[in-house]
Amino acid sequence: MSQAFLSIITVNRNNKEGLRKTLESVLCQQGLAADSLEYIVIDGDSSDGSLALLQDYAERSTFPQHISWWCSEADSGIYNAMNKGLAHATGKYVLFLNSGDYLASPTILRQVWGEEIAVDIAYFDVILYYPDRTKLLIFPDEITPQFYVAGRSLNHQCCLIRTSLQKKYPYDESFRMVSDSDFFIKTIIRDGCSYRHYRFPLSYYEAAEGFSSNPVTRRLRDEEWQVLLRRYFSDAxxxxxxxxxxxxxxxxxxxxxxxxxxxxxxxxxxxxxxxxxxx
Missing domain, CATH: 1.10.287 (Helix Hairpins)
Structure with missing residues (x-):
């Protein structure tokens, strides 16, 4: 069997309805070559019915795509769960699309396939969605130190990352909020890995309910952000x-x-x- 082009990894914990939305957006992808998509789901020992939902979708054969591998077990945090999924990824590229986030359309991956991606990191725009509105977030074509010092970051929901690169630098589990930004600074800014901006939205990101959206976690994110910046940039x-x-x-x-x-x-x-x- 040939190598899949893309491994999508979904991490979930006690977000049953968000998980349903994410699962359906991936499993309903149309127009893809057989075995070109690998789908991995990591559930963090949920107690809200997520496990039964996951088992149901894993057994269905009515979708164009299928779940390649899944598990439900305790983890030490979101980045531990993401690394766990990464360990099972065999595709050329990897995309993290966590529960509550979903792909922009049933044919969006076919559009992505047509771009003939060859860079280390391919990033797209993303649509933030709230209970009452949506907002298109357009990223710059060039990622600079100023981009990160200003407090911005790429969203993992809209990034295809070469799997070998992601496995070389798995997520730093000492962070709870900014490990994905740590990865991008390390690879793009420090190491000069190749990247390209594709100017259309790949996914919807649940901005109102996401892990980084409430005041407590925002405060933690701000604290970790300062630690992160000082890891790579001098005070001067x-x-x-x-x-x-x-x-x-x-x-x-x-x-x-x-x-x-x-x-x-x-x-x-x-x-x-x-x-x-x-x-």
Whole structure:
């Protein structure tokens, strides 16, 4: 049997309905060559019915795709579970699509296949979804140190990573929130691995309910973020980049406010001016 092009790994713990959404988005993918997709699901010993749901979907034969391997057992955290799935991945590339996140359409992977990806890291845009709205998040074409010092990061839900590279640098389980960012800084910024931005959304990310979205975990993320930055950048470099960002965004902010003010003044002037016409 030939090597699968992509291994998708889903990690879940007590998110039954989110898991259902994710499973169906992967299993319903259409137009793919046989055995070109490997699907691995890691459940963290859930107690909300996720296990029964997973067993049901694993036994179904009505979907175009199937679950290649799964387990349900206790783990020490999300990155431990992701590394556990990674250990079983045999595809050329790997994509982490955790419970609650889902692929953009039933034919999106066929579109991805058509891009003939050859870089170490291929990243796409992502759609953030909330209970009442969605938001398209567009990433820059170039990933720089400034991108990370500004607090941004690529989302693993929209990144195809060469499996051999991901296995060389498994997720650092000492972090609870920022290990995926640690991976990207290590590979793209430090090691200069090849990457490319594909300008269309690959997936939907559950921004309102995700692991990083509530105030407690946001605070933990901020603390870990500072540890992460100091792992790769000296204080002097961080200061230089922050000053550059302060100038760049402060300057742009002044320009935006000035444009808004001028627009308001023009509108006010137009409303106050007498109507034109023959005297």
């Amino acid at each position: 470099v961080l200061q230089d980049i922050r000053e550059l960002l302060d100038f760049k965004y402060g300057y742009l902010g002044i320009l935006r406010k000035a444009r808004k003010l001028f627009s308001m003044l023009r509108l006010h002037h137009k409303q106050k001016s007498p109507s034109s016409g023959s005297v």
